[in-house]
Amino acid sequence: MSKLFVNALLARLIAEQKLSYDDTVRSIIPANIPLSKDAGALTIYELATNTGGLPRQHNDFTQLRYFISYLLTGRNLYGCVTKDSLYNYLKKYKRHRKKTHDYVYSNLGNGLLTHLIELKTGRSISKLLQEKICRPLGLRDTVLHLNLEQRSRLATGYPGDQPKFKSRRTPMEPWDMGEILGASCGLHSTANDLLVFAHANLGQKKHPLEPHLLSLQHFQVRTSDEEHGIGWSIQHFHEDQDTLIYKQGMVSGYSAYIGLNAKHQIAVVVLYNNFFWREKVGHNLLLRILEARSAKHSAERGRSRI
Numbered sequence: 018m019s020k021l022f023v024n025a026l027l028a029r030l031i032a033e034q035k036l037s038y039d040d041t042v043r044s045i046i047p048a049n050i051p052l053s054k055d056a057g058a059l060t061i062y063e064l065a066t067n068t069g070g071l072p073r074q075h076n077d078f079t080q081l082r083y084f085i086s087y088l089l090t091g092r093n094l095y096g097c098v099t100k101d102s103l104y105n106y107l108k109k110y111k112r113h114r115k116k117t118h119d120y121v122y123s124n125l126g127n128g129l130l131t132h133l134i135e136l137k138t139g140r141s142i143s144k145l146l147q148e149k150i151c152r153p154l155g156l157r158d159t160v161l162h163l164n165l166e167q168r169s170r171l172a173t174g175y176p177g178d179q180p181k182f183k184s185r186r187t188p189m190e191p192w193d194m195g196e197i198l199g200a201s202c203g204l205h206s207t208a209n210d211l212l213v214f215a216h217a218n219l220g221q222k223k224h225p226l227e228p229h230l231l232s233l234q235h236f237q238v239r240t241s242d243e244e245h246g247i248g249w250s251i252q253h254f255h256e257d258q259d260t261l262i263y264k265q266g267m268v269s270g271y272s273a274y275i276g277l278n279a280k281h282q283i284a285v286v287v288l289y290n291n292f293f294w295r296e297k298v299g300h301n302l303l304l305r306i307l308e309a310r311s312a313k314h315s316a317e318r319g320r321s322r323i
Contacts, residue, residue: 018211018266018273019204021233022150022159023131023142024065024248028229029149036137038062042107045133056107064130065247066237068119070112071126075102091180093192093269095124095202103129103197120238120245127201142200153226154217159206161199171205174270177291185291189270202268208286211275215284218262218277234262234279259307263300267292274299278307 043057063069194203263276287299
């Protein structure tokens with residue numbers, strides 16, 4: 018879910034001409050920081066659409082060690098991602114030419130994007146999100162850092178599909194995603210706030226933010242089984258009569274889903290305190306609602322012809 022809010026912020030900053038999709042990593046990262054030619058040429062657009070060729074995370078021994086530790090203990094998989102490790106990676110990064118413009122979801126790229134926003138604006142993502150997204154929409158519980166009262170309401174997370182070697186009844190500690198991945202992976206929210214955000218993404222709140230939110234849902238790139246906007250995934254059903262725009266995210270012992278159907282103005286939000294890669298509760302619920310709606314309309318048309 019965090020990525021949706023970061024992209025909403027990005028869209029607003031671009032509309033305010035404080036950033037451009039054509040801005041490059043080299044044009045924003047300080048000149049004294051060495052970057053490979055390929056890393057420096059990456060654009061804001063490529064990072065936002067996951068088409069820059071960056072992998073999901075660092076492909077090195079340190080990241081492998083953290084992954085093994087995560088499978089065994091549930092320890093933070095991304096605890097090794099810091100600003101220094103990111104800069105060191107970008108110094109050596111070489112783009113795989115055969116995968117140019119291919120969609121590859123990248124936590125590393127998403128973290129880099131939020132870092133660039135902070136550098137370009139000179140402000141923290143946390144303050145920018147509150148000022149430009151959360152307060153305008155009235156979102157009171159969507160924050161990077163929980164206060165004491167919010168922390169008292171934080172649900173305990175548990176393993177699901179992963180980590181493989183921990184009992185599903187074992188509580189998982191919330192992860193501190195750090196300065197690079199915090200904004201793109203570690204935003205906290207509630208079902209109520211996400212439903213308000215969903216309404217805004219359906220154009221129901223009649224708010225100045227809505228044109229920026231709606232622009233993110235437009236098709237940008239296609240993979241073998243679905244399409245992608247900026248932050249959103251897009252799937253077509255029922256012979257392309259119904260389109261689902263959705264986002265699913267997992268971190269530590271938590272999973273979240275938000276799905277939209279703009280044609281019928283329907284939104285579904287599902288939050289659960291387990292980690293499940295392939296959970297389809299939200300997606301299936303949205304499809305069932307659409308199928309029930311279609312069946313009802315068919316029955317009403319049938320009665321009108323009698």
